[in-house]
Amino acid sequence: MKNYSKITAVILTGLMLATALFGCGSTSDTVSSDTTSGGTASEVSSGTQQAQKKEPKEPVEIVYTCWGSATEKKATEATIAKFEQENSWIKVKTMVIPNANYDTKITTMVAANEPLDISQLESATIAYPLAEQGKLMNLKTIAENSETPLSDFVPEDLFYLDKDTIIGVGNGLEVFNLFYNKDMIQAAGVETPPTDPEKAWTWDQFVETAKKLTVDKNGKNALDPSFDPKKIVQYGISFPKWWGLWGNFIYSNGGDYVTQDGKFGLSQPEAVEALQKLADLINVHHVAPTPTAEKGLPGTEIALQTKKVAMAIDGQWVHLPIDSAKFNFGSGVLPKMKELKTQAVTGMLSIYANTKNPEASWKLATYLVDPGQDITLYKNGNLMPVTKPWLTEKDKLDQWTTNTTARPDGYVQGIVGMLLNYSVPTPTGTVKNFNKIIDIVNPALDKVWLGQQTAQEAMKAAEAKAQPLVQGKRER
Template identity: 40%
Template sequence: MELNGRGRGKVLYGLLTVILLMVTLLAGCSNAGGKNESDKGNAAKDQGNAEQSGKPVTLKFTFWGSPQEKAAIEKATQAFTDKYPNIKVDAIHIPEADYDAKITAMVAGNEAPDLGYMHGELADPWQKDGKFVNMFELLDADKDLKRSDFLDYIWFKSSEDFAYGISTAGETFGLFYNKDLFDEAKVNYPPAKPEMAWSWDEFVKVAQQLTLDKNGKNAADPGFDPDNIKQFGVSFETWHGPVHAAVINNEGEWVTKDGKFGFSQPEAAEAIQRLADLINVYHVAPSPVQMKSIPSQAVALQSKLAAMSMHGQWINLDLGAAKVNYDIGVLPKMKRSVPMGISGASVIYTSSKHREEAWLLTKFLENPEGAIDLYKGGLWMPTMTKWYTDPGLVAKWAENNPAHPSGFKDAMMNNLLNNGVPNGSYYIKNFSKVNAITFSGMDEVWLGKKTALEAMKELEAKIQPEIRGRYDVSP
């Protein structure tokens, strides 16, 4: 899922400011009692009715994603209707850059979807306002599934008993690379096993060898021209996903467990600075300005504008479809190399008149058995544990296809299962404001005008009053 992942959620600061204002205006007319609207005692009965009823129902389902993702989702929702002929799905694709604004407008106009994708930035304030059904209530009443069937981290929770969303998919970051460019430079491929991860210094040296100017000199050569680069050694995006993944690998935190702004502390600031140095010191990565001319990380690798990309597994869909000669390594090591779990949330709106049918669709999409192309095609990784541990099930989606090259299992699948830690969107309270303010202060870091420590220290006074703590820490 191209993000800016999904959760995949990369949203410009100015757009978020507008959205947050709209959310505030919507608060007065929301269903504040939505969290208590469901009756757990009737949930199982209602689910059975949804499966057995022949009454025609149309679900409005909203989602974002690349053209390949759009096609994959439409195919999956049609397969759902084939299984449940009385339930049709109006699958509404919205470009991710416009998603939050359009969903906000739909809700304001009493045209909310029944279910769909949701960025963490918008999900947190809306769940406080009672806009989403408790997934745990539906799951606990389900005759087929239980909580232990899923990976631990994948729930968006406001408490131990209330999950306002489930990860749309299992997703994480890795080091994608174009094998042809490594072969041309006679450079060894990145390791896929986490215990063999490159050190940060080793990674930088490889990126220098793979960065070429218009005269064919690499970034370590005398006379290298940093103003005329035709091939970058590595690329990355500057939204919270890739940045927080780096911070986690340097054992830093975004919001500490005692409620402090963690990005201004040494471990986090050092990780952010290392990313900025790839752009401004080593000249091996494009700046945000240069990235504007590159449509996506998948295109950067496919078109050989970059040899490596620190990005999310959802680009397997685009790389596999384009038959790029690529593979995946584990992220370079700072103090450690662990995979950060990330995803957009899948939610069901309390305003839906068809929440039982919406739960059926949610289950269908979360279970690779019913929507195998979404997984086999490289877009998603499962949220259900058995699809990582049962060899027969693994073979159905993660083997013998172009979207899952040889390094995938070690660098992503097994790594996420055994070592995954959650992104801050799962547990940071008031995430929308914390994210918006934090990344409003990053621009000068990427431009080399301020160090990460300077920029984040300057933000402390502004952001600390907006920090409300973490959902994973008891009051």
């Protein structure tokens, strides 16, 4: 279970370790990789709305920055080389910047007016600060007349500065779902988690099932009066303790990070109730591991494979390592409190406002998020597409959801269905000052997971520090 201090960056880095369509590699110094391709093109000036030309007259060069690891470098170079072959008028200079120094390096380059055209960015820590300084392009100015208009994207994949300004598109959507070990479910004789969103478990149904699947060293489950919570050998459920997970249930219970009238939302009754119900899985129902016990457990895929845990709530991207672990698994929709909700989280690609080549930059952005260029990332369980055709048209859906063990039965109805019909945008793109607020919330919640404070006590204490940081939500 990881500490997600810079959550989108961590997620995307982890995702790119599997296959590296979006990554670039370096573990120490910045690396530049560029390949010269023949061809001619006409250069498009910054901010113009010219329709894309089929036969550009002179070549252009764009600078693309991203973060990643050394293992991703070759794959990235291959991806860029393929892009250049198919778009011979564009030369891409790829700059690889270590994750730990990424925001600082980009900020310094922007301040020095160094050439930058398109970047992979983490929304809360750097993209919105740059956008508020006028450094990022409104993608509406270039995408409207392109082959891939913004209307093709899932709404949750678009990052708005305000209702008229879109500053980025996600480069791989992720939602959350309920994984489980099929053999453990069958052995306990309990109902399989549903894949139909309309039949999502209520919270009480979920807790009841988790109790049946939690077993102590004497073989007693958590419903048995003689069950020993201090000698658990099999947990019914596990879940990581970061906002990506617990935020789903804030929304499910009718809450939010900030209220419409400008209050710190996590101290409001709906949010407090949701957080307490999650903590009660650990400290009242004893169906989830304590933070201390959790340290001795492996990651989600191994915990399920080795039958330490029967069910796990985690991100969609975990289909990849779970499938690689080679055991009999399934995935269903999240349980609900009041209504089914999932957060759609993603990193983003942005184009700089002063680019001289917006057309070429947008072409690269849409290439990088097009499953048709490399279906591997999607078919192996890692990512979900960001454009509607790949999520709704059967011929495209089949390319990444069929003939693969990484997409279990019911995946399209359940997981794709949650994204299309039950998702909300990542709060890093909607809540102003999100990272600063969460930095206050996280240590307060540590006491809740440990059972040292109630959610009400912890969030009320956090409110005093968080409220001055609340600046509302961005319009979409």
